[in-house]
Amino acid sequence: MLNLGESLKRLRKERNLSQEQLAEMLNVSRQAISKWESNKTYPDIENLILLRNLFNVTLDDLIVNTNKTEAEDTIIPGKLPTDNIADYDKNEEENDPSDNLIIGGFIIGISIGFVTSNFMWGIVGSFIGMGISYILDYIKK
Structure with missing residues (x-):
């Protein structure tokens, strides 16, 4: 599940940045930041990369924002468990x-x-x- 808005808001507040300050750093409007944080719109890939670099997080942490226990308990349709991926590939080939x-x-x-x-x-x-x-x-x- 995409949690970009929550992640962005949390990371921005952890660094004591206002929406206006973050907007200036990314060369976008404050309204754009507000829309991103409310999940009304999403930043383009260039701004995602800038956000990743600015907050020193991975894109996965920025966009998905799941902690380890939640990620382990969540089953995503079509996603394979990573510990059995070698067995899956082997069976698929056979x-x-x-x-x-x-x-x-x-x-x-x-x-x-x-x-x-x-x-x-x-x-x-x-x-x-x-x-x-x-x-x-x-x-x-």
Whole structure:
């Protein structure tokens, strides 16, 4: 969850800066700072980088602002647990050869293309690799 406004306000107050002072440092209006702190708008990437440097924090700390215990207890859909990432990658490679078949078909097709001076073989090879991967997926099921 984005907590940029809360983070920005907390960091600004910790350094005893007013919205006006921070605005001057970033060369933006005080209203822009107010909108950022209320999450009505967000700074562009250049201002995010300036804020990161000014407050000496990471972009993740600035934008997400979660403490360790909250981050450990929160499950984010689509996010993998970091301690099992090696196991996930290993299982993914073992169970899904389709990417390798497509790339392999493309490489073989490009090789044939170099020999025959017809580089359409690269595309043909990709489609052959894709077809084989679909056949293997069907057989698995």
